[in-house]
Amino acid sequence: MTKNGKIRVSLAGLGTVGRGVVRLLEREAPRYRERFGIDLELEMILDRSYRKKDTSWIASEVRFTDSLDEFLAAPSDLVVELIGGVDPADQIIRSALGARKSVVTANKALMALYGTDYLNLAAEADSYLGFEASVAGGIPIIQVINHSLSSDQVLGVRGILNGTCNFILSAMASGQTEYKDALAEAQSLGYAESDPTLDVSGGDARDKLAILSTLCFHAAIDPEKIPTKGIEEVNAVDFVYAERIDSTIKLLGVATARDDQLCLRVGPFLVDNSLLLSRIAGVLNAVEVMGATVGPVLLSGSGAGEGPTAVSVLADVLRAAQQGKGAASTLLSSGETAFRIGDLDFVMGGEKEExxxxxxxxxxxxxxxxxxxxxxxxxxxxxxxxxxxxxxxxxxxxxxxxxxxxxxxxxxxxxxxxxxxxxxxxxxxxxxxxxxxx
Ligand SMILES: NC(=O)c1ccc[n+]([C@@H]2O[C@H](COP(=O)([O-])OP(=O)(O)OC[C@H]3O[C@@H](n4cnc5c(N)ncnc54)[C@H](OP(=O)(O)O)[C@@H]3O)[C@@H](O)[C@H]2O)c1
Known part of the structure; x- marks a missing residue:
């Protein structure tokens, strides 16, 4: 799998996260070599508009292409997919796994849609598939669920999974401004896209909740089936009333397992100020896993951004490299079973509804x-x-x-x-x- 002991990495997408990955890799590669004995070599970058971007800071040995065919044919051991969207990201992942390469992706939409397929392909190819950055950017929640908490039974998972919505709701809470002004502020600071629909409608949080719930409850979850509401109807006056009852408003993704049934929901919640989630403000994300024995475990941090997301991507790259050295084969099997279709049913109503x-x-x-x-x-x-x-x-x-x-x-x-x-x-x-x- 390696050339002269080096692990050849090819990267698709030199956007926000891609740039962060290249920067972090250039800075930290010597430490990875010395500390972990892992020698990563960035071979090729695919980007449709690399000619228009400043690439002068990237090592001269790295080759650039805007041709998908050239990228797919390039000799590499590990492929990092950071172009986002469905096509050609899906093709890149399937083709890399088909060629028995390891894959790391930050693509939550694809993982929510095809995560089970990819993990099956990875298992067949005996390759590693890493997707830590696909949920809550810089927060290492997938490792925690798959490994640190694997000895306990998970009863529920909930969290603030979209930094854009959390910024808007926090701005409304602190200034009692209207939704449209808070959204405009988020856009001017670069925290919201010019078309913010995917974030403010709850769609992005829904995809992340689907991935988290699949991992926590070993159930195949179709994100489209999760009841989802956005934050557009929340009004400045709601924060006045929320304060009266010692609460605030947060967009949450919530999954609860009870009696072999799973309740899933994304939408704005009134959150009591005694709960830690009420204090996660601005663009921060947080995920709280409820273990039957350990109780609640809450992780909070940057859910997006060049640097934090790159940390998660490269942590996966290092794990994939360790697997090549025979050290992390258990990671694959736990990932594989995590996406196995389980026995839990969705509850959409009835006696057992939450x-x-x-x-x-x-x-x-x-x-x-x-x-x-x-x-x-x-x-x-x-x-x-x-x-x-x-x-x-x-x-x-x-x-x-x-x-x-x-x-x-x-x-x-x-x-x-x-x-x-x-x-x-x-x-x-x-x-x-x-x-x-x-
Ligand atoms: N941004 C974050 O903080 C964050 C956090 C967690 C996860 N993610 C996920 O990480 C992935 C990348 O996000 P990002 O924010 O880095 O996106 P981005 O800034 O839009 O970067 C994507 C890059 O890929 C290039 N690209 C797009 N389609 C292409 C194609 N068909 N062929 C070749 N190059 C193509 C784009 O070129 P152009 O410049 O021409 O568009 C751009 O340089 C997404 O799946 C996203 O959901 C992002």
Whole structure:
């Protein structure tokens, strides 16, 4: 697998993460050689627009190409895929594994779609497939789940999995600014794309939750089936009410296993300030794994960015190289079983559905009888009110108030809200947030 004891690495994509990987490798390669006896040699970089980029800082021995065919035919031991998207990233990964090369990728969308296929291909080829950077960038959560916590039974995993959403919600919480202003600030600082849809819709967090849950619960999970809500409907006033009940709002991915059933959900939650997750602010990510014996284990750090993501990518490269030396073959088998299709079912409703207390926020044209109407709808479904909160507000034609309810099944809450949406005093559809407490 190696040439003169060297491990030949080829890299697809010289974008944000690709540049970080080359920089870190150039800086740390001598240490990898001395400390671990691993001699990594960057052979080739594929990038469709490398001619337009400054590559003068990259060692002159590295060859560049914009031809996929040339890249696929290049002699290498290990392929790092960092171009993102589905095509040709999928082709690069399958072709490298087919040629019995090890592969490292940061591509969460592809891992959520085809992770099981890739791990099977890697097992057949006796190759290593690393995807640590695909979830929560610089946080080494996949290693922790696959190795450090493998001796315990995992009961649940939840986390702040999208830095863009966390930045926007944190900005709204601290300045009580509106969503669109917080999004504009995130875009001006480079934390949000010009088209932020994938992030703010919860789609990116959903793919990451699918990967994490697959690893934690050994179940094949189709990300499309995960109920997912974005943060677009969260309003500045929700943070005023959240503060009143000693909470804040976070976009969470939550997976809970109960009685061989798995409940998965992505969306904004009201998070009690006593929980550590409430304090993860700005672009930081956090993942909390609940072990049956160890209890909660929380890891927090940079979920994205050139340097932090490169650290995860190169950690996988080093593990792949160690496997070549016979030291890490167990990594493969644990990765392989992690994606095995298991016996857990999705719970989308019914008796075993998860229950939460809920926060309901209304904007209404104020008039007598509104609370009585809402109370009737809740009472018909045996949903108990916990609190009614009303801040003083000058505009009675667009008046916000909040009801919180005691633990209720998601589907019952949704049913009640569907009926509430039809009421003519609403200025906006009611916002429903599950509440997370100790
Ligand atoms: N950015 C992060 O912090 C982060 C964190 C965790 C995971 N990831 C994942 O890491 C991967 C890379 O992300 P990134 O932020 O580095 O993306 P990026 O900045 O857009 O870099 C992608 C690079 O690949 C090139 N490229 C795209 N399609 C190509 C093709 N068909 N052939 C050849 N070159 C192509 C792009 O060229 P152009 O310059 O012409 O577009 C660009 O240089 C993605 O899967 C992403 O989800 C990123």
């Amino acid at each position: 229950t939460y207390p809920f926060y309901l926020r209304f904007f209404v044209k104020d008039r007598p009888g509104i609370i009585a109407t809402l109370t009737r709808i809740l009472a018909q479904r045996k949903i108990n009110i916990d609190l009614v909160l009303q801040e003083s507000w000058s505009d009675r034609s667009n008046f916000p108030f909040v009801i919180t309810v005691e633990p209720t099944r998601f589907s019952s809450m949704q049913e009640a809200v569907e009926e509430m949406k039809t009421l003519d005093f609403n200025c906006l559809d009611p916002l429903v947030l599950p509440i997370l407490k100790e």
